[in-house]
Amino acid sequence: MKSTEKKKLGVLGLSIISINTILGLKNIPFAATVGPSAIVFWIVAAFLFFIPISLIVAELSTTYPEQGGISAWVNRAFGKKASFLTTWFYWVANFTYYPSLLLGITINIAYAINQQQLIHNTWLTTIISLTIFWVFTLLTLRGTQMSEKLAAIGTPLGVIAPVILIFGFGLASILSGHHSATEFTVRTITPNNLSLDTVMFLSTLMFAFAGVEMLGTIAGDVKNPQKTFPKAIWYSSVIIGLVYIIGTIAFQFVINIKPDQTATALYLFADQVTKQFNLPFHLSQILAICFVVSTLGALSFLILNPNVMFYESGKTVLPKVLTKTNKANMPANLILLQAVGISIILLLSGFVPTISKALNMLILMATLAFFIPYIFLICAYIKLRLTDHAAVRPFKIKNNKLAYFVSGIGLLSVIGTIVLTLIPAPDTTISQYAPLVVGPIIFAILGFWFYRIGTKEKRYNAS
Template sequence: MKNKIGLWDLVFMNVSALFGIRWIAKSTASSFGLGLGAIPVWVIFTFIFFVPIALICAELAATYPRDGGLYEWVKEAYGDKQGFMVSWLNWTAKIFWYTSFLTFLMVNVSYAIGQPALAENKIFVMAASLVIFWILSVISTKGMAFGKIFTNIGALGSTVPTILLIAMAFISVLIFGHKPASVYTVQTIMPKMDVNSFAAISSVMFALAGAETTANFVTEMDNPKKNFPKAILIAAAFVAGLYVLGSIAITLVLPTDKITASQGVLVALSQVAANLGIGSWFIKLVALGISLSILGSIILYIASPIKMLFGSVNKGIFSKSFTEVNEHNIPTKAVYLQAAIVTVILLATSLLPSVDTIYNVLVTMTALTALFPYVLLLTSYIRLRKTRPNEERPYEISKKNSRAVNIAYVVLVVVSLGIVLSATPVMPSLKENIIYEVEMIGGALIVIFSGIAIWNNFVKRTGFKQDKDKLIL
């Protein structure tokens, strides 16, 4: 097959999926973030969440090299119903992710065209987001052998500005002698044990999530049993280093109370560029690069969850018109249905008071629902390891089943903690907190029970019966 996805294509795709420069500002902002406490939190969660999840996904993809990713792995362990539910949860989480990411994209586009004031214009952000998302949806229907062009460029567009921020911040302070904006001591970098910090930790975990995404294109890969695990490990090391060093760099330039989630990185780069005597053209160029990185990530995430949910699950759950795939194995009409849903969400969130508020609310909502699929992923991995100890695994995190299972149990506890923390009340008054919790928890419950209702309706209509040995009682 021509136009296969090679090792470095995989690395770039994983970097596009796993690394987002926006999280550097989001995590270090005093509002909705951890401040300097983000630095040790990135290190800790890299090792207790990011790396083990990446290794588990690498093992599962190498053992079951089929399109479908999370769906295939959970189905392998528990059967069709749970396979559908993990696909449903993964897709619904991405619906809110698109809208938050599009908001961040338009902030960068505003800087790239030299009109940063547009970043605060809700009408511009909403209208431009809709146009771009529909265009990217059309592009995503061409398959990832074509889409890798955008993810390769996108990976560079995100990582290069981060490397520049790191290098310029340290040069400004260490060589040119500019005073650091923050003081780093054991006391100042310790995360504060308050509700804002608890909620922000779930966002850090969400930022480190995504290792399973490229597994949905495993049949388009060149030598997946070897290249997928290798690409995951290369990308994991690279991404973790960028998050930690990027957090240090941005807080060298700006005090944490001056960092905003949506514009913090660009403001920091503007400041350090001014310190080094670099003109405004630099920020326009960087903003353009970040915009390209976002485009690459959105294309990857548009196709992947859709392909898993509408292209892999049991026939008959959804209308045939939404499950029919094109020559690139992408369910085209489902992609357009998704674009219509994102349009509705964008129109609804435009009622919120500011662009930064819209961005933070959408990110928080995404973090809650995005961690649910990992519960099913980890319990499936544990079950497969326990029930199939002698299965051939071309790549495995440990030869000993007991050790691999224990690692998965630790990560399962971490994920469960992240779900609880993401629902932490963070609003200033009791009334606002009640509304916030109803929206957060109520929204998550609606998503879960709507998925169960869709499945039960499918069973009622078709009489489908799942293997008894795979039922969860």
């Protein structure tokens, strides 16, 4: 029994995985493009999305701490079909999300080794991405403890180190008397106009907080989940929120970023700091190394999460060959199938002229498919809160009216973001817009079809 207990995740381990999975430092320069008012936008985004989703996940995780997370909760509320479709959207969205993530890693690697010209060779970046992905896929097959170990390495080196560097040099720049690149006053901090662009900007910041729902997929591997989940979510929420807000302030003091510079903004920040302090090293190279370590540290958990959810919801639908587990209790064949599909998409992206165009195409195709599961999640919470009065809720929003208000805010925010995502920008071409709309429609049709075929086959075999 002792050896089993040691393998369980505690508050620290769960917090580390949470921070490394959710926190994205590249969201800081994106926020900085609107100026000091980004501080207010971060706070509003946290209240509209992050806090409601965190409270919902904390309550559901502690009330129903079984393995599967969102798939198990939606199944309790709406049945197997809804659960299957929720995790199906998560699963297929990763077919386009992972390639974009992996191509992003190769860009950071190029800066880390000071060979930026590599990003202009799409086939070389594709090969590097494939190699990285398969190495971490095979490591993921060893179980959740491997994900925790990789995150334990990635968070200190890949998240905490760059946070300290950005904060440290930003504060040093302020204290050393350097002129601020941005004017911080009550007037500039206060948002002065409300337009479609600012609302869409706020929606983007909301999803910079996305990912906390992933923690529910490993509830079965968490020690004393009723106490561990609320603490881990609280600690990680405070840390992530403060990093985003304080990081944006420090960033804006050093450099003024334009909207078309967000891809390399952190490296521009690092180059400016290197000049200001006459550093004997290139800070941009150090940050790039940190980003590589951080993303690689989170990659195993990002691979594991959707496969565990899909496995839990599809056990009675998917073919037996896909629901087999290995010695580490991982759905190995499902993980490998996804890896093959992602590899094919990565290889196809090699035919796209530039890595930037490949990234944009892949991100567009994944966007809406990722947003849809949040609607299922919030609606499942409301349904279970209304109907399952017998459930013991170790952690909960005590006032029912407040619980429905909080979940309603989260639901309206998610639906609003989906609607805004469907509104094309003025300069958007049909080829750019089509994947955004057609992709989720095709995913939905395939999901319904697979569920129908799977359940029909099960009923036939049973008879």
